[in-house]
Amino acid sequence: MTSIGTGYDLANSIFSPDGRNFQVEYAVKAVENGGTSIGIRCKEGVVLAVEKVVASKLLKPxxxxRIATVDRHIGVVYSGMVPDGRHFVDRARDEARSWRDTFKTPIPTADLASRMGGYMQAYTLYQSVRPFGITAIVGGFDSELEAPVDGEVGRGPSVGAGGKNPDxxxxxxxxxxxxxxxxxWGYYGAATGKGRQAAKAELEKLDLKGGADMSLLEAVKEAARIIHVAHDDSNDKEFELEMSWISxxxxxxxxxxxxxxxxxxxxAERLAKELLQDSSDEDNDKSSDKMEE
Incomplete structure (x- = not known):
């Protein structure tokens, strides 16, 4: 890389002459060394999944x-440096708790993403810190019900808490x-980590943005399939599939x-492996047909 020896990559607070922050780019490389994480948003909820590479046979299954609950209705999965991810989750829980203390209601998913985005951005500003070596996927389901405020006294406006429009x-x-x-950014389907390119290609095939009427159970099956495809593409070691959902x-x-x-x-894993095996058999048949020709 052109930055080596120039000094522009020695501190967080320095831009290169062409406007790049090399420390942030190096952090992105750290993320690419981590297991694949994906999130799928469908009409009924959100599914999070991660490829957890088994680094040692002595690890307890x-x-x-790698997937954590931040508040009752919000989960986080991350790829990259695990200690950084754990600190990110701790901070996200602090933000969710702070919101409840102040507003007496659960934090909206968008507001948590905004607060955590600002927190991570602060770690790109100062020489005394380094950027987080993770990319995090935050999924949540903000309740569609009228939620009573903790410690509420009396009655609010007739249209509901905070002036909600009943229509x-x-x-x-x-x-x-x-x-x-x-x-x-907000996503219908998101992928990060080592197999992100293969996972992203598979997510795009689902046409989530086009309004594909996918159930939560179907999203679980697709998430398992995509993680197996991404793992097969990167040809890594053994892995465990970890999944969570929110409805x-x-x-x-x-x-x-x-x-x-x-x-x-x-x-879902069994179906994913069967589909991969069928796809592999088809590829072998095609290649053998070509050789015969």
Missing amino acids: GANK KKHGGPFLYMIEPSGLY GADGPTKGRHVEVPKEIREE
């Missing part, structure tokens, strides 16, 4: 979680991805962020 739909699923620079109040999770039940996850 199911331990060392409009409120709440719903949200998905954000926050990068090491502090940049964040509305009338869905399977009752508005809470929880792990996908073991039997549903295992069935």
Whole structure:
């Protein structure tokens, strides 16, 4: 890279002459060394999934979680440096708690993404710190129900808390991805980590933006398939698939962020492996036909 020996990559607070912050770019490279993480937003909720590479056979299966609950209705998954991710989750929980203390209601997913984006951006400004070596995917389901305010006394306006319009739909699923620079966007499907290119290509095929009427259960199956495709593409070591989901109040999770039940996850993995095997067999048949010609 052209920065080597120029001194522009020695501190966070220095821009190169062409306007680049090399420390942030190096942090992005750290993310690309991590396992693949994805998020899928559908009509019924959000699914988060991560490829957790097994670095040692001595590791306890199911331990060392990479998906965390920030508030009852919000979850986070991240790729990159695990200690950085754990600190990110701790800070996100502090932000959610602070919001509850101040406003007596759960924090909206968009506001948590905004606060955490600002927090990560602050770590790109000073020489005494370094950028976070993670990209985080934040998924949540803001309740569509009228939520009573903690410690409420008396009655609010007839249209509801905060002047809600009863004729409009409120709440719903949200998905954000926050990068090491502090940049964040809202997504229908997001992918990061080592297999992000393959995962992104598979997410685009689902036509999530076009209004594909995908159920939460279908999204779980697609998430498992995409993680297996991305892993197969990068040809890495053994891995564990970790998945969680969030639905509305009338869905399977009752508005809470929880792990996908073991039997549903295992069935999704079985289907994903079968599809990969079928695809591999087709490719072998095509190549053998060409050789015969």
